[in-house]
Amino acid sequence: MKYDVVVIGAGPGGSLAARTCAEKGLSVLLVEKRQEIGAPVRCAEGIGKKDLQRFVEIDRKFIAAEVIGAKIYAPDGTEITLTEEMAGNEVGYVLERKIFDRHLARLAAKAGADVMVKTTAVGMERTRDGVKVKLRRMGEEFDVECKIVIGADGVESRVAKWAGIDTTLKLDEIESCVQYLMTGIDFDPEYCHFWFGNNIAPGGYVWLFPKGNGSANVGIGVMPALANKSPKDYLDEFVDNHFPDGKIVEVVAGAVPVKGEIETAVADNVMLVGDAARHADPITGGGIANAMKAGYYAGIVAAEAIQKGDYSAKTLRKYDELWKNDFGKDLARKRKLQQKLIKMDDETLNKIMHSLAKCKLEEISVKAIIKEVLKKHPKLLWDLKDLFL
Amino acid sequence: MGMPKKRVIVNRYRCAYCGACIAVCKFNANELVETFLMIDEEKCNGCGICVKVCPMNALEVVS
Structure with a gap:
């Protein structure tokens, strides 16, 4: 079997990459190790409206709920409501990832990509003019030759290591x-x-994202370096305190890379996309939007490289440029902000959040929130002011 | 006679196959095979970093 490009991982990043490659006329294989694309979900499923619309036509089928703003609870329990200037507009969606991910994979297939599920990439070796990818499908191993591998294989990425x-x-x-x-x-x-709070979720936060019909994703992210028990223990405590009568109808676990911008997501014949390239936002943990952008850019660069017949890291470096210019710098400054936030005690967090009470922001974004905080408590985040103003 | 080798074991009833442990292992000792976590005893030296990152408390260092 021979393809121009093999994409490992059929999440939003991988499917966008495969779709873009196919639309550019490349032969592409999209490989997913699980037997079902989109399940089990490892995600809180929230995404900004504009980010979603950039790459996909909105279809009610994969939108579980729409939201108009955010409510933040300070460690002392104070509730702060954040809405945008343009009141009444939904600012975000909560997706049904099981449907959304399959939809994106289907779009890739429709554009001409081949898709294989229940198929794991178990190794990769460079050949004279490309890469041999070792795949295992239902216990049977076989090789696929290609010019470029796009690693969209998630937080546990093997492609990166290879x-x-x-x-x-x-x-x-x-x-x-x-x-x-x-x-x-x-x-x-x-x-x-x-x-938020150091006793609620050290180095992270608890979220509740509505999913329609009175249900919601209630989840937690904690930074293991700061935690003294497991996230599940923290979450159980939170649920006992806030929603003692709620019923749990699904449990999912996951990990979000919050390392910030990596130096390069490129090697000879290889590009990394999404969580594999640590593209998730270090503050919000959101990863879908950046993964889709990265997948798109990787597809574009793959097409150019194939056209040139040059798949060296030097040529693929164009992909680094594209994602870094789009959101790499943002990842870097969010990482700096995160390093600052995780050192704050609850008293400081309370102070910051109180100053946000009833804010009408230009938009609901970390940047807009930090701008407000800087106005009111310039000292607290002084060394970050140039990054966010 | 050396010290008994430390290694990590997984409690299958707790594991939610999320891949967190794999992301922090610099020895590439663990692998998510579809939804089944495998730990390579040859590669694992029992450092326990994966135990700290596991959201479900499913991992444990044993001798």
Whole structure:
């Protein structure tokens, strides 16, 4: 079997990459190790409206809920409501990833990509003019030859290791997460909700994202370097305190890379996309939007490289340029902000959040929030002011 | 006679096959085979970094 490009991993990043390659006329194989694309979900499923619309036509089928803003709860329990200037507009969606991921994979297939599920990449070796990818499908091993491998294989990426890009995460570069899909709980379904505090979720936060019909994703991310028990223990404590009568109808776990911008997501014949390239936002933990952008850029660069007949790291470096110019710098400054935030005690967090009470922001974004904080407490984040103003 | 080798074991009833342990292992000792976590005893030296990152408390260092 021969392809121009093999994409490992059929999440949003991988599917966008495969679709873009196919649309550019390349032959492409999209490989997913699980037997079902999109399941089990490892995600809180939130995404900004604009980010989603950039790459996909909105279809009600994969939108579980829409939200108009965020409610943040300070460690002392103070509730702060954040909305945008343009009141009444939904600012974000909560996706149904099981449907969304399959939809994206289908779009890739429709564009001409081949898709294989229940198929694991178990190795990779460079040949004279390309790469031989070793795949295992239902116990049977076989090789696929290609020119370029796009590693969209998630936080546990193997492609990165094979390509010699060391993306191993340290205990302060990862958020360890657990999430319950809950019903029978009382919350305002027009908002996403966030709880902060060193006793609630050290180095992270608890979230509640509405999923329609009175259900919600209630989850937690904690930084293992700061935690003194497991995320599940923290989440159980939170649920006992806030939603003792809620019913848990699904449990998922996951990990989010919060390392910030990596030096390069490229090696000879290889590009990394999404969580594999540590593209998730170090503050929010959001990863879908950046993964889709990265997948798109990787597809574009793959097409150019194939056209040139040059798949060296030097040529593929164009991909680094594209993702770094788009959101790499943002990852870097969010990492700096995160390093600052994780050192704050609850008293300082309370002070910051109180100053945000009833803010009408230009937009709901970390940048807009930090701008407000800088106005009111310039000293607290002084050394970050140039990054965010 | 050397010290008994340390290694990591997984509690299958707790593991939610999320891949967190793999992301922090610099020895590439563990692997998620579809939804089944495998730990390579040859590569694992029992450092326990994966135990700290596991969201579900499913891992344990044993001798």
